[in-house]
Amino acid sequence: MEYDRYQHNKTLFIISIISLVAGLSLLIFSLFILPNLIWHLHYNVPSFIYIWSENLKQHYNFSDIGAHTIVFLIFFLPAILATFIAYLTSNSIENELYGLTTAEENSPRKNTIKNSSKETWLVILQILIFIVLIISGIYTLHWLISVPPPT
Known part of the structure; x- marks a missing residue:
């Protein structure tokens, strides 16, 4: 019978689920805006993406490619970080359940x-x-x- 991960460690389970949902949402959104930032395709991209890009170009003298890269990384890097946190917390629960933390080297x-x-x-x-x-x-x-x- 499979162990109930939620009952075993509620805090880590909730952190894992929240960070997984946040990470996947940010990853999907960053991939959604990527064609607009690379090829300047016009579709239903939120206006704050354009505002951030223009703001970086005007106030910080970024090039077009640099501003678009920064805007993309604003969403992509937290997505990677959140999914990595989900990975670590999930593995921590699994290690506790299956006793892998006490195993010999x-x-x-x-x-x-x-x-x-x-x-x-x-x-x-x-x-x-x-x-x-x-x-x-x-x-x-x-x-x-x-x-x-x-x-």
């Missing part, structure tokens, strides 16, 4: 967890590299097919 279970953790980080790194390559390819394609304005 040289046990086969601990080595399996280390190997699994290494594989997980390797997959995450591969996904991030893949995302960077896709974005670089999109920028390169956009640069190749763009026609400079006549002078």
